[in-house]
Amino acid sequence: MRNIRLPTLCLGASLLLSACAVPRPPEKVEAPVPAQWNTPLPASTAALPHGGSLPTLAEWWRQLNDPLLVELIFAAEAASPTVASAGARITEARASRVAAGAALIPNLTGTASASRGNSPSSGFSTGSTSGSTDGIPTSLPILTTGQAGLQSSWEIDLFGGLRANRDASQARFVGADAQWHEARVSVAAETANAYLAERACRRQLVVSTSDAQSRAETARLTDLSARAGFTAPADAALARASAAEAAGRLTQQRALCAVQRQALSALTGIEAPSLDAKLDAASIDVTLPAVQAVHSVPAEALAQRPDIFAAQLAVAAASADAGAALAQRFPRLTLQGSIATVQVRAGGFRETLDTWTIGPLALTVPIFDGGTLAANSEAAKARYDESVAVYRARVRQAVREVEEALINLKSTDERASDADTAVTNYQASFDATQQRYGTGLASLFDLEDARRTLFVSQTARVSLQRERAEAWVSLYRAMGGGWSRPESVATTTNPVTPSP
Incomplete structure (x- = not known):
């Protein structure tokens, strides 16, 4: 009991000392939000948009009642190297988090x-002198x-450096998940x-x-x-020139549409052939849902942005890294400890020994x-x-x-409404001018x-519609x-964690 009393006392003292963690910079910082926005941006970590639920995220696009758009967005996300790369970073961050957490336990x-071998000592130890000369x-x-x-080894986290590394890895893992959502949002917006x-x-x-x-x-x-x-030849030439100009514009427009596709x-x-068939079958008229006038936007809405969410977590990770770096100076x-079983056989001799050790308890002090x-x-x-600077800049940009x-x-x-009124009245004016031109009451110049x-x-x-x-x-x-709008926001009680 005397042999293990000292290590036991040292272990208990070390566990008490492990509560003395080094200070870290603040994990939560204030963000610049306009005064007219009705609530401050919460410093606490906010949830991902719509809880990260993929079906819920798709509902926003379904407001257009255009199934083809939703189909194209999902296809783009599946084919996007940006989304795939963000998914790989989630896997990497998850592995780093596991490694950092494992450092806290033995x-x-x-x-x-x-x-197997022979030696003079083995012969003497068994008392065998068969075939010996002069005792050799x-x-x-x-x-x-x-x-x-x-064998076991455990670094006791005296000043919280290992816990800080674990916290930093956890923040980066959640941040990588947020960046995956940010990649999806970017691809969806680009596709739309x-x-x-x-x-x-x-x-x-x-x-x-x-x-034309x-x-x-x-x-x-x-x-x-x-x-x-x-009709004068000059008028005929003008009409042919006008028709040729319109035909050229039509050819150019067809090329532009082909490039878009x-x-x-x-x-x-x-x-391309499959996409052309889908686009030709869909209506070209897209009716956007009405957006009510917004005089003040809840600042919590910014916290739902994946990039703001990831920037908050980057601050928390950097804070933990600073604490871990400071802990290295202490x-x-x-x-260490071990248990073992040793078996020795020599000739007719056999012996089995069970051994164990606790220690050494080593203290390393940087000098x-x-x-x-x-x-x-x-x-x-x-x-x-x-x-911190990046986080605040992203909030301002948001x-x-x-x-x-x-x-x-x-x-x-x-x-x-002004554009619709202009088109309606210009169409009526053109129709009237065309009738007058047909009866000889208007010139070709008036018609053109x-x-x-x-x-x-x-x-x-x-152009206005676009x-x-x-x-x-x-x-x-x-x-x-x-x-x-706030009254129609649907909350997601079971967030879906992506499985890239």
């Missing part, structure tokens, strides 16, 4: 060894030794923009086709009239290292300061993105001017993967 190693053995027995045992741009291109193609057909018909009739001597095919990984205490540990601690503090998206949505909503004005107004309306769609997608991305 490790156990199994050992086994065996040897000439035939020595074979000595066989076997050993099996367990590409799809809505292709739909807008098709709508503009309809406008260009109608304009109208100009071609005018050129045909004018040419017939000129041949009959009722190729980009969408590359993004989603769907073969003494380290390790305890002189040329300033390495102090420099490592300062570097860790600098990385913490950098993570505020800017949200407000810009809301401003653009409001602007496009207010301009939509009315046609050009109508084409410009129709093109402006298509601008509103881009603002709508920007709001989706700025709010971290989907946003709805």
Whole structure:
């Protein structure tokens, strides 16, 4: 009992000392949020958007009642190297977390060894002198030794360095999960923009086709009239030039739409013929849901952004790293122990021994290292300061993105009715001018001017529709993967952890 009393007392003292952890920088920092936003950004770790539920994230896109868009988004996420890379980082972070947690508990190693040979000592030890001359053995027995045992080593976390490493690894693991969601949000937004741009291109193609057909018909009739001597040759030349210009625009528009489809095919990984069939079967008119006027956005919404969430966790990880680096400047205490069974055989002799040890209990104190540990601690503090700066910068950028998206949505909503009114009235003006031209009461110049004005107004309306769609997608991305009015927010009680 006296032999184990000292290690036992030392172990108890070390466990008491392990409660004395070194201080860390603050894990939670304030973020710059506009004063008009109705609540402060919570410093605590927030949940991932929609609890990370993939079906719930898809619901935001289903507001468009366009199944093809949802299909394309899922296809793009499956084909995206960015999402795959983020999934691999989750696996890497999970392994690092397990390793960091394992350092806090004793490790156990199994050992086994065996040897076989002869030596003079073995002959003398068994009392065998057979075949000896003058007491020197000439035939020595074979000595066989076997050993099996367990060895254990434990670094007692006196100043919390190992716990800090574990906390940093845990924060990075959760942060990697958030970055996986951020990659999904980015790919979804990029796919939606590409799809809505292709739909807008098709709508503009309809406008260009109608304009080209109208100009071609005018050129045909004018040419017939000129041949009959009722129209001046200059008017016929003008009509042919106008028709050729419209035909050129139509060819260019077709090429633009083909390029849009190729980009969408590359993004989603769907073969071009199959994608063309899907796009041709879908309606080119996409009705965006109405977005109510927002005078103040809850600041909690920013905390739902995966990048803000990951930046918060990066601050927590950097804080833990700073604590771990500081702990390296203090003494380290390790305890070792082992148990083993040894069997010895020599000739007719056999003996089995059971052994055990507790110790040594080793204390390592850094005395002189040329300033390495102090420099490592300062570097860790600098990385913490950098993570805080990055977090605050991302919050400011998020505020800017949200407000810009809301401003653009409001602007496009207010301009939509004016664009519709302009198209309606320019169409009526063109129809009237075309009738007057048919009866000889309007010149070809009047007709071409009315046609050009109508084409410009129709093109402006298509551009406005695309601008509103881009603002709508920007709001989706700025709010971290989907946003709805507070009274219609659905909470997810069972978050789904991704399995990349």
